[in-house]
Amino acid sequence: MVLQAKDALEWVYKGEGAVNLVLAYCGKCPDFVGKVIRIRKVPRNGSEYNGDSALSTHECLLWGELEGIVSEPTREIIEQLYVKQVMCPLLGSKHVDAGIRVLVSREFLEAVENKVLCQRPSWRVDDAKVDPRCDSVLLITDHSIFPHVSRIIKEDFCVSVEIKPKCGFLPISQFIAPENAVKRSITRFEMYQALKLNQGKISHISKYDPLDLFSGSKDRVQNAMKSLLMTPQNNFRVFLNGSLIFGGLGGVADCTNCMVDQAFDYALKHVIRAEDGMRSKYFLELVAESIYKSGLVNRVLEVQKLDIIDIEGAIHSYYDIVSQPCMVCRQKCEKERYASLHSIPRDQSLKIVRDYLISATAKDLSMMISFKSRENGDLESSCSTVYLESTNQIFDYKASFIDLDMKPLKKMEYYYELDQQIMLPVSNCNIMLKLEII
Numbered sequence: 001m002v003l004q005a006k007d008a009l010e011w012v013y014k015g016e017g018a019v020n021l022v023l024a025y026c027g028k029c030p031d032f033v034g035k036v037i038r039i040r041k042v043p044r045n046g047s048e049y050n051g052d053s054a055l056s057t058h059e060c061l062l063w064g065e066l067e068g069i070v071s072e073p074t075r076e077i078i079e080q081l082y083v084k085q086v087m088c089p090l091l092g093s094k095h096v097d098a099g100i101r102v103l104v105s106r107e108f109l110e111a112v113e114n115k116v117l118c119q120r121p122s123w124r125v126d127d128a129k130v131d132p133r134c135d136s137v138l139l140i141t142d143h144s145i146f147p148h149v150s151r152i153i154k155e156d157f158c159v160s161v162e163i164k165p166k167c168g169f170l171p172i173s174q175f176i177a178p179e180n181a182v183k184r185s186i187t188r189f190e191m192y193q194a195l196k197l198n199q200g201k202i203s204h205i206s207k208y209d210p211l212d213l214f215s216g217s218k219d220r221v222q223n224a225m226k227s228l229l230m231t232p233q234n235n236f237r238v239f240l241n242g243s244l245i246f247g248g249l250g251g252v253a254d255c256t257n258c259m260v261d262q263a264f265d266y267a268l269k270h271v272i273r274a275e276d277g278m279r280s281k282y283f284l285e286l287v288a289e290s291i292y293k294s295g296l297v298n299r300v301l302e303v304q305k306l307d308i309i310d311i312e313g314a315i316h317s318y319y320d321i322v323s324q325p326c327m328v329c330r331q332k333c334e335k336e337r338y339a340s341l342h343s344i345p346r347d348q349s350l351k352i353v354r355d356y357l358i359s360a361t362a363k364d365l366s367m368m369i370s371f372k373s374r375e376n377g378d379l380e381s382s383c384s385t386v387y388l389e390s391t392n393q394i395f396d397y398k399a400s401f402i403d404l405d406m407k408p409l410k411k412m413e414y415y416y417e418l419d420q421q422i423m424l425p426v427s428n429c430n431i432m433l434k435l436e437i438i
């Protein structure tokens with residue numbers, strides 16, 4: 001089956017990130033009910049990262065051990081293999097749907113692109129367009145609706161939360177330059193907020209602290225949820241029966257004001273049994289409890305921690321892999337610090353970079369957790385359950401990870417430069433402080 005222009009009518013805008021446009025199915029074909037498609041985009045300025053359809057020679061070296069990956073000509077199949085063979089074993093296959101490929105015609109892509117144009121954030125439209133070279137898209141479970149409740153009937157209500165947790169640990173690598181020592185005590189997320197504010201990408205600093213979400217403490221997880229509610233940015237969204245009721249569609253949401261909070265509280269009325277004004281609070285308790293109970297974030301953290309030596313270490317191995325003179329050592333005075341990295345065997349350099357890129361995927365993934373209240377008379381289900389004490393309700397829940405894409409090897413240089421950019425104001429501040437002391 002190849003999706004044609006007329007089929008575009010049955011697909012509606014669901015959201016997007018930097019690289020993919022996501023549409024949900026609203027028709028009646030049983031193969032597609034309860035699914036979304038993920039369509040690859042290309043940057044309009046022709047940036048080097050996303051345009052390549054298959055693996056580069058050096059990426060073949062890096063991922064060559066994965067079965068069948070080197071011979072694959074299309075990015076869609078490569079992504080599927082990466083999710084199945086790398087991310088699934090690390091995160092748990094029960095929480096991951098690698099999707100299946102569906103062929104699409106160029107006319108279908110053009111038709112959906114035109115259809116959703118006015119719903120997309122304008123900066124996303126300026127940044128990227130649907131990749132016209134795609135001949136297939138990925139069909140994935142729609143995690144914003146509860147499994148088996150894809151056709152919601154009468155009183156069946158499902159609420160689903162999407163959280164992009166970002167990096168949940170502080171690096172301790174010996175390769176961090178002394179002037180960047182602050183990395184060991186302030187999260188990248190917090191420092192990056194200052195840069196984003198400066199660049200006009202956000203209008204307020206987020207109150208969210210990833211270390212709270214990953215802390216393993218119930219109170220701190222609750223704290224993280226409260227902060228995400230106040231400053232959702234692109235880290236927090238909520239869907240009711242598949243429709244967005246909180247957060248930014250396809251982009252960054254503003255700070256939550258009273259009106260937004262009230263509307264959200266009201267939208268939860270069929271899900272959380274409580275009086276007006278209390279539902280959003282109890283909903284956050286429910287999400288916090290499920291995150292705490294499921295241990296989901298522990299798995300993510302373990303994978304993120306594959307980044308052992310930080311980009312300040314891994315970048316040196318990158319230059320060895322691509323057999324180029326190390327641009328970082330060329331600029332730095334104290335080259336001895338990195339000599340050990342440049343003298344390790346090639347397979348170790350490959351492992352360092354491979355692990356760094358896997359960790360980058362885990363630092364950028366999102367979790368989606370869908371909930372359905374267990375009513376009297378409901379049959380026992382195979383899902384996990386969580387008890388919300390404040391309302392005396394039991395919920396079935398299902399947790400999944402989305403956006404497990406392989407990060408392009410070429411991005412290593414960008415990661416290093418971005419890291420320097422994030423650190424620059426902080427390092428300057430340190431220098432000023434030292435000068436003041438002298």
Ligand SMILES: O=P(O)(O)O[C@@H]1[C@@H](OP(=O)(O)O)[C@H](OP(=O)(O)O)[C@H](O)[C@H](OP(=O)(O)O)[C@H]1OP(=O)(O)O
Pocket residue numbers: 017018019234251360361363364405407411
């Ligand atoms: O570097 P970061 O932390 O800004 O992460 C990028 C994300 O920015 P964020 O800070 O979450 O708003 C960015 O998200 P947005 O476009 O800002 O929503 C992307 O997820 C990007 O990944 P990719 O280009 O889609 O592979 C992400 O790039 P990677 O670092 O994951 O490659």
Ligand SMILES: Nc1ncnc2c1ncn2[C@@H]1O[C@H](COP(=O)(O)OP(=O)(O)OP(=O)(O)O)[C@@H](O)[C@H]1O
Pocket residue numbers: 014015016017018019020021022036038140141142143144162237364366402403405
């Ligand atoms: N399986 C899914 N079920 C429901 N909604 C989804 C699903 N996959 C993606 N979405 C929605 O589409 C949005 C964009 O998807 P995704 O994060 O995969 O895009 P991306 O371009 O890869 O993102 P990023 O910029 O983070 O790399 C998500 O934030 C989410 O709201």
Ligand SMILES: [Zn+2]
Pocket residue numbers: 315316319326327328329330338342
């Ligand atoms: Zn070097």
